[in-house]
Amino acid sequence: MTSVSIVYHSGYGHTAKAAAAVEAGAASVDGVKVQLIVIDAEGNLPEGGWETLATSNAIVLGSPTYMAGPSWQFKKFADASSKVWFGQGWKNKIFAGFTNSASMSGDKLGTIDYLFHLAQQHAGIWVGTGMMPASTKAATEADVNHLGSFSGLMTRSPADASAEEAPGAGHIETAKLFGARVAEITARFAK
Numbered sequence: 230m231t232s233v234s235i236v237y238h239s240g241y242g243h244t245a246k247a248a249a250a251v252e253a254g255a256a257s258v259d260g261v262k263v264q265l266i267v268i269d270a271e272g273n274l275p276e277g278g279w280e281t282l283a284t285s286n287a288i289v290l291g292s293p294t295y296m297a298g299p300s301w302q303f304k305k306f307a308d309a310s311s312k313v314w315f316g317q318g319w320k321n322k323i324f325a326g327f328t329n330s331a332s333m334s335g336d337k338l339g340t341i342d343y344l345f346h347l348a349q350q351h352a353g354i355w356v357g358t359g360m361m362p363a364s365t366k367a368a369t370e371a372d373v374n375h376l377g378s379f380s381g382l383m384t385r386s387p388a389d390a391s392a393e394e395a396p397g398a399g400h401i402e403t404a405k406l407f408g409a410r411v412a413e414i415t416a417r418f419a420k
Contacts, residue, residue, distance in 0.1 A: 231261045231419040233412055234282050237291030237327075238268035238302040242392030244293045244329045247384045250401045251289060251327060254408025261412040272305030283313070287323035287415040288353070289408075290344040294328045297336035299343055307347050314351055323415045324348035325356040327382035327404065329396060341381035354418070358382060359410050360403065371399040373406060382407040 233255045239245035248265060255263045264285070266278045282288055292299035299307070313319055326344030328337045348355050362377030369375070376383045382404055386395035396404075 231287075231412070231416045232264065232285045233261055233287040233289065233408075233415055234264045234266055234285040235289040235291060236266040236268065236274070236278070236282060236306070237289075238272070238293070238300050238306070239291075240293050240295070240300060243384075243386035243390075243395060244291055244327075246392050247327055247329050247382070247396055247400070247404050248291050250404035251291070251382065251408035251411075254405035254410075255289075255412035257405070257409055258412035258416060261416060263408075263412070268302050268306050270302065272302035274306065279313075283318055285322065286419045287325070287411055288319065288348075289411055290324065290326040290347065292328055292340055292344070294330035294335050294337045294340040297339040299328070299340050310347070310351070317352060320352040322351070322353050323356055323411065323418055324351070324353035325381065325407070325411045327384070327407065329384040329386055331386060331388040333376065333385060335385075337376075337378070337383045338380070341378070341383065344381060356411050356414050358403075358407050360406065363399075369399070370397055373399060373403050375399050375403070
């Protein structure tokens, strides 16, 4: 069975909602087992988290964007992964990444770039969204890939919106399609 792990930090629940949608999309692909691994408020993985990542075919990295980069909790996890890096434990795994912030841009690309470079340091194979942007005059936030991201999944949650309200339906559908793409590509490589 192909395995996909989604390791992420969520400060207020918005990134967790995006992670759940990525999980749903990945789980919709036959023969794929998906595991959510939550980085806690202190930047630690749950018991067995490192072992799950070691046996996964794919690792999807997720963090909210705070001050043009990932949260400090995610960075703590990333720094701790240097032990895995030293032994090249994640070499040739499939990687992808996602982020959420309040603004349309919010410098989310800085976070995606960070996640990409972390994956490259681990000698991983990166998967982007593979989606065309919703870039017409008629486009709304309800459309798939409204933020026009190619290198990783970007979702938006207005600063005054609860995690129940945001990210909205278009962002959630984009996250599901992204999760399915990661799982499909992982299944091809896992053969």
